Amino acid sequence: MIPEGYVEKIYAGFLGMNVGIRLGAPVEPPVWTDQRIEQIYGDITGYVKDYKNFAADDDANGPVFFIRALYDDAKDRELQAEDVGKAWLNYAREGIGMFWWGGEGVSTEHTSYMNLKRGIQAPRSGSVEVNGLVAAEQIGGQIFIDTWGLLFPSQIDKAADYAEKAASVSHDRNGLYGARFMAACIAKAFEENVTVDQLIEAGLNTIPNDSTYAQVVRAVQDFHKQQPNDFRACRSYLEEEWGYDKYTGVCHIIPNAGVCILALLYGAGDFSRTVEIATMCGWDTDCNAGNVGTIVGVLAGINNIPQHYRKPINDFIVTSSVSGYLNILDIPTFSKEVALLGYRLAKEEPQQELQQAVKNGEVYFDFNLPGATHGFRTDTTKLILQASDKVGYESSGSLEVVFDRMVEGEKGKIFYKSFYRREDFNDERYKPTFAPQANSGQQVSAKIFLDKWEGEDIILTPYVRETYSKKEIALVPVTLKNQEWNTIEFTIPETDGAIIDEVGFLIESPSPLVNRALGCLYLDEFRIYGQAHYKIDFSKQYEEFKCITPFSHNRGEWTLQGGWLKGRSEDESSSYSGNYYSEDLTLEVTLKPLRGQSHMLLARAQGIQRHYLVGFDGQDQVSVIKNDFGHTRLKTVSFEWKPHMVYLFKLIVKGSQITLWINDKEVLTVEDSSFKYGMFGFGHLEQAETEFASVTIQEHASE
Template identity: 60%
Template sequence: MIPSNYLEKVYAGFLGMNAGIRLGAPVEPTEWTPEIIKDVYGDIKGYLKEYRTFSADDDANGPVFFIRSLIDEKRKDRFTANDVANAWLNYSREGIGMFWWGGEGISTEHTAYLNLEKGIPAPLSGSAETNGLIMSEQIGGQIFIDTWGMLFPNNPGKAADYAEIAASVSHDKNGLYGARFMAACIASAFSAANIDSVIEEGLKTIPTDSTYATIVKKVQEFHERHPDDFWKCRNYLEEEWGYDKYTGVCHIIPNAGVCVLALLYGDGNLARTIEIATMCGWDTDCNAGNVGSIVGVLAGINEIPENYRQPINDFIATSSVSGYLNILDIPTFVKSLALLAYELAEEVAPTSLVDSYKEEEVYFDFNLPGSTHGFKTDFPFKTFLKHNQRQGYTNSGVLEIFLDRMIEGERSRVFYKTFYRREDFNDEKYKPTFAPKAYSGQKVSMKILTERLRGNEFYLTPYVRSTYNKELIELNKIVLLDNEWQTIEFTIPETDGTFVDEVGIIIESPSTLTNRAFGKIYLDEFHIYGSSNYSIDFSKQSIEFLSVTPFAHHRGNWQLKDDAMIVESETDCSSFTGHYYTRDGSINATITPLSGCHHAIIFRAEGIKRYYQVGFYGNGNVALHLQDFGLSLLTSNNFDWVYGRDYNFEVLVRGNNIRFLIDGKEIINFNDSRYTHGMFGFSMAERGSCSIKDIKVKT
């Protein structure tokens, strides 16, 4: 049976994982020895750096995207390593993001990816037989498995089995034992009494004579003899189990020792556990992330200190091929994870959970304790945002906006960020790319309740912000009523080829210095939904994170020139953007073939290896293809096309029907039911170049 507090425990585990990753990431490079970490930061008690927006990280990418194999393969009877390998290939752009592309024979993940591309199937792609023992036992075996443990609460054996299957795409031997151990620890933490019992449950799932089990037991024994000084244990690991004995870039065995050390000396305290894991050095973000997952689940949501939770603000950036999915709202993600767990357990999910999750829309209900869904303010001096568990439109939980003595002329923006740019980040780590979460033509609604304590009334103006020129597009001002729930609704206006990066409200008051506005506004059930109608003007786009906004590129050289996106490639290549759950609609673009024989529009793309494409395919030919880990021809027609001429491509999809028009003339009309939704983009199946401009999308 899935426990009644399951959703909150998953939330706590995922927040704990990300708190650990964020704490450990700045001191991950090998220059940061424990001695230098201690010299610079002392006894760590909080995040080491303040980020505008924390970078994407492989330690979060893997847990978020590799479990999608369960969704994408649509099979519950049999789960295989090949299913997970498909997720690797479908969501990872070659050489960019997702994991560390350190080179074949150096990075285990890079090596495994290349093996898969060469046709070496999983689990051979990650086996010691294929890659050698050292390569197969690097740390990646255990750092991508957190969500497998969260999917199977109180079932450490099953969590271990699934984690092993997933890890076998890239790892073997002790690499697999680490996956089993960590997933089992997370699964057992849902009801365990203490950290000792968690570790014992993890040990039950791996061979007792393995090196991995041995180091776990050795650290346990050392802790029993020296329970009050983790530095002594860290010195012991350096002397007996260090990187000089377990080679490669980042071997799993020394880091397993640090994880168990941190769990034991942290003794169930989340903050202290991730702090110890970070101070111990080696692979700090991986180790702190793993133990953060375990202790987050064990301790629960109320034991995550605010100094670790608040900077996360319920948001992480990821770096898959889907820019839409890369803007990850943590409460929404853990709800999807929980629903998947109920499905796998063949149990009925609570109605409250089912009603609070809308996969194809942005929907925030603030029901999870402490949830903020990434909302921000531009005026923190006068506007404080926090979660309020007592209030709520229909359920408990709202975003509380506290307004401190505002006067006429002061304006405070409170908003959800719907699009991210390079300027939002401090560094280039893992090259995230983004597609908007909100588009022109979509509806926005929210519930608002005002509690005015002093001063004149509050005014509220819905607005969106253009990411191109930062202009605020303000809609009609509303006078808020006191102590009465109001529904605020508006349509996102046309943005003329660019996108909105903020959707929110502007709060004002005509109050005077002698009677300043003081009070609260509660926000609930924030919702972005409905059909969109927008364009992409390349004169208003930029190249950021090696991609043209708002696209994510897989292979090829994509540049901006003369208000167009130009692609040149020596191989097949593709590029993706748009709402990941787009179903019916139309896509228009002007395509100018410059060289090569294949130039196509992609639509209903679930990833790099799953989509439809239609366009020029050989001289005098137009073809509709299905990409499903290999192109297959659906239908074709004659069409004489020439290099250097502009052609208007239009794809119309409704249900199973696909229509393709060139310059207004229907060339293809075909029915197929393989894919029902997805991104759009452009592709060339072979060497070539072309120009793309004047994109219009209507859904």
């Protein structure tokens, strides 16, 4: 039975997880012992490091992408470990992003991924028999499972079972017990008036009583009963009895499980204190604070996560899958997606409002979750952004924008960032890559209510910004009507091959000093939608995060050379961009084969292991190939082509029909309905070298 307030609880849990990750990340390296953390930061009561934007983290990547097994494979049946193994192979770029690629035999995840690549399916891919006991019991068993707990509110055993299946891709024994324990705690936290002790007992009831994991949990419980007011004393006890010197490997689960229980008990249900204690204890700080952040986020609720922790996150994280479009993650929207999955698994019908709030392939914000900002930003102190639960277009929520004594000549902007560059981050954690969520030709709409207290008219001008020149392209100004909901609509203009990274509104007023503009705007029902029609000019792109904007690459070497994108492969490689949910489109690309026999476009790519490849496939032939965890040639025709010649490819994908034109001549057509949507890109199936240029994407309305 899905509980009342389910979506809000998921929001609190997922936001709590990301607060914990962000809090713990700066002191994660082993050199940051608990003593050094105390020496430098004392009693932590807030973030110890400011970030422009927090880059991707494995502790968030796993919970976001491994549950996609429920979309891709386990759609109408029980989840199997093999389904999650497929999600690993489909969304993780080999050797970069997603998780720590520390080397086979060192990183458990790296080792297990290579097992999967070699055909060793889950759960054997993560087993003790294949990887050894030390690798199988590293911390990854419990750090990727938070969303499995969120999917099964109050279903303790079900949450634990699914978490175990997911963790078995890479872990075994105590690694699996940690997954079961954490997921069970999260599921239990949805219940009314539950205590921390009851959470812990729920977790213990899902794992063997004689396991080392259960033993460390009981040991910390016993110590807490004896010394309930000194968490540092308990941390010293863990160091002596359960420390890293006794549990080897890079980051073993048992010492960190002890820290998680310590933080839960000494935090006593208080969100802030729990994640702070987990961070001050050292060891794997972002993992531990993230796990307990999810548990206590659900337990305490969204209103008990303080603003000094919420505001810097601003409802937004980035991830580092192969899909740059999915890597820009809006926390309220993702929380609703998880809720819809939860309803599906419970075989219950979600409320219509929830169903309408998730629009795959669109940016859509309704601001109806408490405190939700959906990542909106401003560039000036003249505009103050905060969530409102008092004014809304069709619900009680909106984004409140206070304009503070603006006078003629002053201008500020509120905007959504639809694309990110390396300069937007302090570091390169887990190498996120991005595809734009707003493109030329799409529509933007919003409802804006004006509550003006003083001053002259408020003028709002829609705009977009492109990343190459940083130019803001302003559209037609609108004078807002006071005390009314104003409907704002515009079409995103052409940017001549540059990528758009901001979509928003310029705000100004002709008010004089003696009558300065003061009041509020309320923004609601913000939406970016419709068919895109845009270009990618490689002379206006950049090499960042080991990729070429706006693409994510899997294997191969990809560089920019004189306005061309050059892809060089020693074997199979691929490159992806575009809206993950794009259906019908025309893709035009100038292509120059330089070396080898495989030079192809990708269409409807739902990941590394699910897409179509279309193009040169052997000497003097062209093929359409379906990749669905293995390649099937759907059709091959003769076509004479030569290296170093330039060809204009036009690939039309409409419904179940795939048609390729080369140099304005139709070359082949094939029917296949395996993939109904996905990204576009480029690929090689063997050793090859190709240059690509002048990319044009025209999306079409589906029939």
